[in-house]
Amino acid sequence: MIKFTVNAKHVSVSADPDTPLLWALREHLRLTGTKYGCGAGLCGACIVHVNGKAVKSCQIAVSGVEGAEVTTIEGLSPNASHPLQKAWITEQVPQCGYCQSGQIMQAAELLAMNPKPSRQEIVTHMNGVICRCGTYTRVISAIQRAAEEV
């Protein structure tokens, strides 16, 4: 049993230690907001926070988060009230929506570190998260909007 906290709840997962955190979250804990896109750390759809840091959950073993605090999109805020989530709705960012959990979790890390990022800082920070629908300009607008409101 591997014990850690997810969205402030204690959980224990009986998976092989080298199971990627992604599959532990999605299939063992049924937190399916975190998405599988490539399984190789290339697309960012699986980004969650581990002890406040954005991590590609397909690239870390579940044993690697033993005792850690994991936050997924489901736990980012109560009732989707995080300024980024609100800005995402105002800017109507998502299209298919599949990558958006990863986008928002990556952006949340940025705003936590740097509440007023420049456009270039946003692009540099977000560049690892692919959006196949091409919502990039709206992602940038939403982050800028959220930064103004924080």
Added chain:
Amino acid sequence: MTEPTGKLSRRSFIGAAAGLTFAVGFGNRGTWFVSDSHAKSVEAGIGAWVRIGTDDEITIITPAAEMGQGSMTGVPIALAEELDADWSKVTLEMAPAEPETYGYLNRGRRSMRITGSRAIRSYFEQVRLAGAQVRKTLVQAAAQHWGVDSATLVTEPNTVVDPSRKRRLSYGEIASFATVPAVLPSVGKDDLKQKKDFRLIGHPVARRDVPEKVDGSAMFAIDVHLPDMVYASTVHAPVQLSKPLRWNDADVRKLAGVVDIVPLEQGVAVVADTFEHVLAARDALSVIWSEDALARGYDSEAALGDEYDGVLNSGAAASAPVMSEGDSEKAFRTAAKIYRGEFRSDYGYHAQMEPLNAVARFNAASDRVEIWEGTQAPGDSRRLVAQALGFEPHQVIHHQMYMGGAFGRRSVTDYTVEAALIARQIRRPVKMIWTREEDLAFGMFRPQALQCVEAALDDAGKVTGWRHCVVGDGDRLLYSGINIEEYYAIPHRLIERRGTSHGIRLKHWRAVAHPFNIFAIEGLIDEMAAKEGLDPLEFRRTRMALTPKAEAVFAAVEKLSDWHATRSEGRALGLSVTERSGSLGAGVVEISLDADSGRIRVHRVWAAIDGGIVVQPDMARANVESGIVYGLSSVLKERATIKNGAVVQSNFHDYRLLRMSEAPEEIHVEFLDRDTPPTGLGEIGNPFIASAVANAFYALTGKRLYHMPFTPERVKQVLAA
């Protein structure tokens, strides 16, 4: 258990609490409502579309598959407009996979297939008529209640108003006393609102799926979980369409958690208790494949070079005229000048972000299967699954989920058939997921192609003759977008296709063949303009016989992009045009070039589009932005190649997609103000971008790009040549 629930998932209101249910009668006139009692008396093709509750809440079935384009919201808006519904009181429910009831009418047949940007344009008129009919029924019920002539009444959102006596009845109040008459009032186009009276169409309305897509609650097929469910993944042959002969069955079965190994026609599926065990079993599986596949030994780069040249230049190759107009032979024979260009393009992969997957569950008697999937064609998928199982379609219960991208790939659900076959063998519910590597290796690609385009100019320098030959594999997948008549009225034209066959799976990709055909068409035109010493826009205006519709979009983009203004050092503009799905768009891009690395950067994009009535301007704009970025990704980066019959690329490290740092900084989209029926906007942003970038590259460097994608290596070669 997390079986999908919620307001979008299932039709729940048939036989639900008090209120009025409007069903729909199918026929060749479009969607027409009938009374509930009539619905129950008719055996097939009847289902509920709209329900008005006594609590004044309205439920509308939404028939269009949602893959990110927003039609799930857009189609019901058109119905709600004519119903004069209060949108804040409207709940949407996803339609079941029953095209005979929820399909749009297409050449006498009903279909729910959402391809070719057709959701809004196909449903628009019929759902408006349906909405108008419900409104009329409510007005008549109110008139009867008050004992007045219904012609004296008007509606406001969710309310019938008697202006002369200052009385009001909400739709919910009417539902509490009225019944749906046995024969509903008939409606025609005269009953529809004028554009100036629209309250919802053309006005900003938020997408209904967005809130669920910012908190992780939106359910895609890959998110479905069932009790007692196991996991599976199929391994297909590296050389597509080879068949599995034998594999290390006993070894793999010994691995932790492995439940079964299921042979399929073109692959072997491993089944295990967890997905991580499936992945381990996949890695351990070693399959010997048949050696009879057509693709064996195929080398796509070699084919696109010498083989396609040979096909183009040999009269022996299978040639199929796609279109012939006027006397092109004479136009070329008598031409004062002839221009000719050859253009090439590589295979394209859909790369929808959600790898293909489906969930399947049989009932205990094994005579019924439930499917959870995301598909662009629910009715077709249901039939396909039934066929594979030897079932009738009614034995397949279909649950449509959100799609994590589709782009044409999800209109054929071979992955869902696999899930159903696996579930039948193992007698347990199964979630079948292709890995990203599998999704790419067993992809269905946009075909690679060679284009030869020729133009004949008369003594006055006007283009009077036009020839376009496309060479490649894929029949119809090669020539969408090859017909220029919607924007250039060239009198003498000949279009032909010369086919070959490689045994690689091919499929409609976003805008199908438009991306490479428009690349060739608009590339040659830009080259002619330069050689004739004319501004590219001026050349089109004076030499290309622009249609009035084309004149309008060019004039709009000229203004929008400030076409004639001088750009800063190191920047240049390129112009292009495209039609798609009835829409016409002209686009301009502004690029710069890093000559050392060979990287082209597109900074700004302007697009002016005639899309008819735009039901939802912001959603439409998002579609065009998406098409532009999708197109640009393909133009600058994406290439799939085949070596020894196998796809070379395996994941996003070598099949590279456009990232944020490479996306345009600004995208400006303008829709021309029109009062004509809506046309497709999901793909109009994509096709013009290749030639716009190539033409800008010429403006910047004096060199031409003839092979897309314009990868840094290719750009450097062109610069060095």
